[in-house]
Amino acid sequence: MRCGMCVGQCPTYKLFQLNEETPRARIRTIEKILAGGETVSASELVHLNSCLLCRACETACPSRMAYGSLFDNAQAVLSEGRRRTILAASAFKLIESKLLRRALITLITLYIRSGLQSLVRRSGLLKMLNLVEADGISRLPSLSGMADRYPAKKKTLGKVALFTGCLTEPFDRETLNAATDLLNAIGYDVLIPKGQTCCGAIHQHNGKQQSVPDFIRRNREAFAALDIDAVVFIATGCGAMLDEYPQDDEPGVEFHERLFDVDDFLLQHWPDRLRLKSCYLKVAVHEPCSQRNVLKNQKSVYALLQKIPGIDVQPLSGSDVCCGAGGAYMLTHPENAARLRDMKLQAIASAAPDVVVSANFGCALYLNSAESSPTVKVIHPLKLLADCL
Ligand code: SF4
Ligand code: SF4
Structure with a gap:
């Protein structure tokens, strides 16, 4: 029109x-x-x-x-027919291969632990190689794998499987642990199927759609084999992709019917007996685009945080505008991304919360990586809830 x-x-x-x-x-x-x-x-x-x-x-x-x-x-x-840069081609390969990801995790750990990172930062090499942004978001990964199963704390009411994708397990273990603790606390066993893989979003949005059916098949198979009540995801970026997997056959419909954002699942199954400790923090909610514009379930975060007695939860102003992270956008368009992030940081500074929550790992990583970042940290809402168990 x-x-x-x-x-x-x-x-x-x-x-x-x-x-x-x-x-x-x-x-x-x-x-x-x-x-x-x-x-x-x-x-x-x-x-x-x-x-x-x-x-x-x-x-x-x-x-x-x-x-x-x-x-x-x-x-x-x-x-079609376009040659990719070495960096882009390597990023695709890393996402596709568990073995390469393990190698990368070891390299990042050595790079940060050995002190090489500070040396390289001072040398100006990062600028020459166009890697300033990639270095800025690098974090010490978790080296140990997760267990196959985390049993419910008391009586088991059911079982769920957690979607961990490709990078969450090493780089956002804190949130996965919080999700597991909360799901166990509401009475659910948590399974971590090893056959699962990346959701396929990076390939889907960056011209490599031909690889996506394989990601879909592997994920469907990994979860279909399990006797579970739900497949639960913690990162809204992955969730938006999983939610849009085709539903044109039975496996597709079955996968979709059991798919839940962890916030929705917790809210729907929260038992009356479970009371959280009080916490008198002022919390600002950053609504990730994948949550607000695709999943459209951002209200669940507010409702879930209200389970914490004493908490003050407010939306961060300008929540309808992207923070600049945008998947790989923070790496491909660093200047545009930084301008959008600055707007978000200004909103955080004026709201002066004790903490900001975001249900997307990419947004939290990017907002926390700003040099001018305020002392207020951005964390997943589940971390706040799990701390009050
Ligand atoms: S809202 Fe934008 S995309 Fe939709 S009809 Fe109008 S101009 Fe086109
Ligand atoms: S950046 Fe603009 S055109 Fe692109 S998805 Fe967002 S609103 Fe649409």
Whole structure:
């Protein structure tokens, strides 16, 4: 319809105030790419690729335009016959291979523990290799694997399997532990199936859609084999991808029927007997785009945090605007991403909360990595809840 209702929702339009940086202009470029026959200029491609894929435009569109899949399909066409940079090709390989991920985890651990990181940071090498942002978000990984099963604390009411994907287990163990503790506390055994793999989101959104059916098959098989009540995810970025796995056959429908965001599952199964300790913190909620614009279940976070007596929970102002993390966007478009993050950091500074919560690991990682980051840390809401058990 080209009505323009999506324009004001777009973070890149907020940054640049340019028609080329609007969803509407990008859709015209996508139309050219998908229909073929018309030349797409280099400038049109630059503006298309500066999209964060936050999908805020979808929520504003009266025509229910499916921007996410249009963008993915255009990227798939553009990537045909295109040579990838070594960095991009290695990132895909890392996500695909457990063995390579293990090697990376060992390397990161050595890099940080040996003191090499501080040396390299001072040397200027990171700037030369264009790796400043990647270094900024690097964290000491957890080296031990998770157990196959975590039994409920008291009487077992059921069983759930936790989706750990590709990077959560080594890099966000704190949240996985919190999820396990909470699920055990409400009476559920937690299983961690080893056959699961990455959700496939990075491949889906970056022109490598041909690899996605394999991720889907492996994940469906890993969970279908289990006698469980639910498949539970903790990161909304992965959850948004899992939620959009095709449902055009029985395995697809079954997988979807058992899929839950951990916040929703906890809320639905929270027993009256379970009381949390009081906590008088002022908490600001950052709503990740994957949660707000795709899963649309951001209210669950507020409801769940209300289980903590004494807590003061408020939305962070500007919650409808992306923080800049945007999957790999923080690495591919560091300047745009940093400007959006600065806006978020200003909102945090004016709200002056004791803590900020975000249900997406990528947002928390990116907000916490800012050099100018306030002393207020961004954590997963589950961490706060588990601390009050
Ligand atoms: S994408 Fe939707 S909201 Fe945006 S211009 Fe087109 S019809 Fe309007
Ligand atoms: S996905 Fe986000 S950044 Fe991309 S066009 Fe839509 S609103 Fe703008």
